[in-house]
Amino acid sequence: MGIIDTHCHLDLIEGRGENIDTILANASTTGVEALVQIATDLDSSFKNQKLYAQASGKSSIPQIYWTAGLHPGSMEFFDSIDDIFSIVRENYQKPSFLGIGETGLDYFHTSEEEEIEKQKESFRKHLDLAEELNLPVILHTRDDRSYNPEKTTAISDALEMVKSTKVSGVLHCFTYTQREALPFVDLGWFVSYSGALTFSNAKAIQEGAAHIPLANLLVETDAPFLAPVPHRGKTNQPAFVQYTLDFLAELRERECEEEQSLVKETIFANSRRFINLKNEMNSVL
Template identity: 35%
Template structure:
């Protein structure tokens, strides 16, 4: 079984196609997926998707693009919402200096709030990082000294130093369809250096469809193509990548393992 550890099934791309998308995912061996929050205000939507479909879990958090829209949601509120049994993570939150849709100081403050929520709840933080490596490294290092928290650097497209620091801090690193792109030699080199026990795969659907679907709407089934390239990069079989990325998912997202009998099987394998 494969897990799509990060997708956005609430987006308009899937509103009329969700049953087909889930069936295609199942046929491709993708048994679980996490629909990721971008607005806390939309948590009811994420929760409803996870309640309606056994294969879907959800998170709660504010994407850095939307930090200016939700600048003052306290960690206590994130923790309160995360109690829902199908909510297994905090985020996505982080820093995005590429599009600059929210001021940097607001992004940083909101990010630290999400770190606090992850620390107090014990749920992993889903981290978005784009063109902000220096500040991301600084904040992660500072916050880890204040108290440990679990996290994943999702859709990794940053520099080697951030990956190294993330692994040193105990974070996981998740790779998307970017790994399959022809001009992504550096990302493949970074993926090869990440310990197998820290690797995850994802789609970030509907974005970043992997080769051979690049330019089309991405969907959870396509994570199999990213996993295949990851297998080539790290020098193991597709089956081995499926085994260890699924085990890693259930180890990091331990609430999913508790809610899902497959989690116990994956961890025992």
């Protein structure tokens, strides 16, 4: 059975001095069958196209899927949204193009009203395009350093905006509890866990991961960030997704006996569904 890293940034890993061919070979050795290369701005949206073309020329394993979008932490590039959306329009029918993002709301890095309004406007535009082209959205929301029940405004604002659309997608690098996840799960969204799940201070996140329906769960690295234990603090890479998957499988199997040995294969099946979500969304039209 394979593993899929549903969210990584190969360009940012390369920016830390790593060699992409080595990173892909490591992923392949550890059973990573596919990965999703996520854009954060115009530059990376553009690069993702090229990266996919280069890798597919070498018939590389893992298979590469990719996205285009503007990260809420990149609002200084707000004016490039139209160019990013041109990349989406040119590529969205290609099998390797997965969806739009990452986009969303990040209130951890800013509390300025003007900046937050810009993030909302950007997110709204991404949702509109996703709805028009029937594409999944990769949603980033962040409120605090670790889970804090007093600080959940970014994810609740995002929910309000999502609720008024028919858009589906994934809550990427999920660092909240089941309380914040379940309204999205009811709308058919996936919930993806990164290495942050394995941190010893992540008890509230782990509690959520044990209780959200298994059919909605995914794993990711968000590499180069958030390397899971036992590599915490190092540059993350898709090969490390196995540690988060192992951790999640143990957590689920401890909590729900009937899931014994089913967790990994279900998450693999979920990841395949996630990769095909665009086609699923278009076939119900």
